[in-house]
Amino acid sequence: MTDIASLQTQLLADIAAANDPAAVETLRVAALGKQGSVSALLKTLGAMTPEQRQSEGRAIHDLREAVSAALAARKAELENAALDAQLAGERLDMSLPAPPRHEGSIHPVSQVMDELAEIFADLGFAVATGPEIEDDWHNFTALNIPETHPARAMHDTFYFDREDGEGRKMLLRTHTSPVQIRKMVADGAPVRIIAPGRTYRSDSDATHTPMFHQVEGLVIDRGIHMGHLKWTLETFLKAFFETDDIHLRLRPSYFPFTEPSAEVDAWYRVEKGRRVLGGSPDDGPQETNPGGWMELLGSGMVHPKVIAAAGLDPEEWQGFAFGCGIDRLAMLKYGIDDLRAFFDGDLRWLKHYGFSALDVPTLSGGVSSSGVGA
Numbered sequence: 001m002t003d004i005a006s007l008q009t010q011l012l013a014d015i016a017a018a019n020d021p022a023a024v025e026t027l028r029v030a031a032l033g034k035q036g037s038v039s040a041l042l043k044t045l046g047a048m049t050p051e052q053r054q055s056e057g058r059a060i061h062d063l064r065e066a067v068s069a070a071l072a073a074r075k076a077e078l079e080n081a082a083l084d085a086q087l088a089g090e091r092l093d094m095s096l097p098a099p100p101r102h103e104g105s106i107h108p109v110s111q112v113m114d115e116l117a118e119i120f121a122d123l124g125f126a127v128a129t130g131p132e133i134e135d136d137w138h139n140f141t142a143l144n145i146p147e148t149h150p151a152r153a154m155h156d157t158f159y160f161d162r163e164d165g166e167g168r169k170m171l172l173r174t175h176t177s178p179v180q181i182r183k184m185v186a187d188g189a190p191v192r193i194i195a196p197g198r199t200y201r202s203d204s205d206a207t208h209t210p211m212f213h214q215v216e217g218l219v220i221d222r223g224i225h226m227g228h229l230k231w232t233l234e235t236f237l238k239a240f241f242e243t244d245d246i247h248l249r250l251r252p253s254y255f256p257f258t259e260p261s262a263e264v265d266a267w268y269r270v271e272k273g274r275r276v277l278g279g280s281p282d283d284g285p286q287e288t289n290p291g292g293w294m295e296l297l298g299s300g301m302v303h304p305k306v307i308a309a310a311g312l313d314p315e316e317w318q319g320f321a322f323g324c325g326i327d328r329l330a331m332l333k334y335g336i337d338d339l340r341a342f343f344d345g346d347l348r349w350l351k352h353y354g355f356s357a358l359d360v361p362t363l364s365g366g367v368s369s370s371g372v373g374a
C-alpha cells in the first residue's frame, strides 16, 4: 500500500513538474503505457485474492484514475498556456493610434506657382503654357533677338543638334517669353496671361541652376501704358508677400523685346542676418536702417516688332510684359537659403520645406501656407 501511495506521490509530482506536452506524453507512456509502472501494478490484480483485490485493487484503480486525470489536466494546462502565448504574440491592438505617415508634400516651387495663379486670376489673368523644347524663332527671333544679336550669346543656350521641319534650330527655352509669341499667334488680342514654367541656361553656381523657373506676364490691349505695368506689379507683389509695406523702384534697363524696359527692384531690410522685403530707403540711414535694393524682375512695354511678329497690328495693340524668377520668389518668401537644394530631391528637405496638399492657396483663405509641419 505504501508503495502505491509513494508511486502516486512521485508520479503526480513528476506530472506537475512537466513543462511541455511532450514531457507529459513521456510520463504517460512511463506510467500507463504497456510497460508502464501503473500498468505493471494493474497486471498484479489477476493473481490477487478477493480480499486483496478489495483493498489493494481499489488503491491501484484509484492510482490509475488519479494519474490519468493529472496527465489530462496537465496536458490541457500546457496547451492552454501555449495557445495563450501564441495569441499574446500575435495580438494586434486595434485601438492604438495609427503610426505617423509622411503623405508627400507640395514643393515650394509648385506652391508658389499655385499662389501666382491665384493672385493673377483675381486680376483677370489666365494661365498659359508653352513647350520647354522650343525653336529659335519663338525663343529669340520673334522676340526681336535676331541671329546676330549679342543677347543670343548672353543666354547660354542649350541647343539640340537638329532642326525642326521648318529649318529652325531647336533648343531648351532660355526664358518663358516665347509663350508671349505663342499666345498672341494662337489667340490674337486682347491678352491677359501669366505663363509659369521651367527654363534652362547653361549656368551653374550657388545662385544659378541649369534648370530654373520663371513666370511670364503679358497684357495686350488698347491703350496700355507703363502705369498699368507698375500698378499690376505692385498689386501682385503686395498680395504675394502679404504686406503693403513693399517699396518698388523701376530702373531703366534693356531687353530686346520691350521698349522702354525696366528692371524692378524692391527694398529689403536686414533682419537677423536675413534679407526681408519691406521698408524703404527713407526709413533712415544705413547704420540704423540696414537694407538695400534687390532686383526682382524684368519688364517693359512689349516692343512693336514683337507684336507685329506675332501677327498683330502694333498701331492698334499695345501691352506690357514681365518675367520673374519663381525659385527666387520662393526663397525670399519662405526663407530658404540654398537654391541648389530645391532640385536635389532630398526627402528631409522636402518634408521640411514642403506644403500640405490640402492647404490650397486662396485669396480668401490666404495665399501663403504655413507648411506641412504646422
Ligand code: PHE
Binding pocket: 174, 175, 176, 177, 255, 258, 298, 299, 300, 321, 322, 323, 324
Ligand atoms: N525674359 C526676360 C529674362 O529672362 C525677362 C523679361 C520678360 C523682361 C518680359 C521683360 C519682359 O530675363
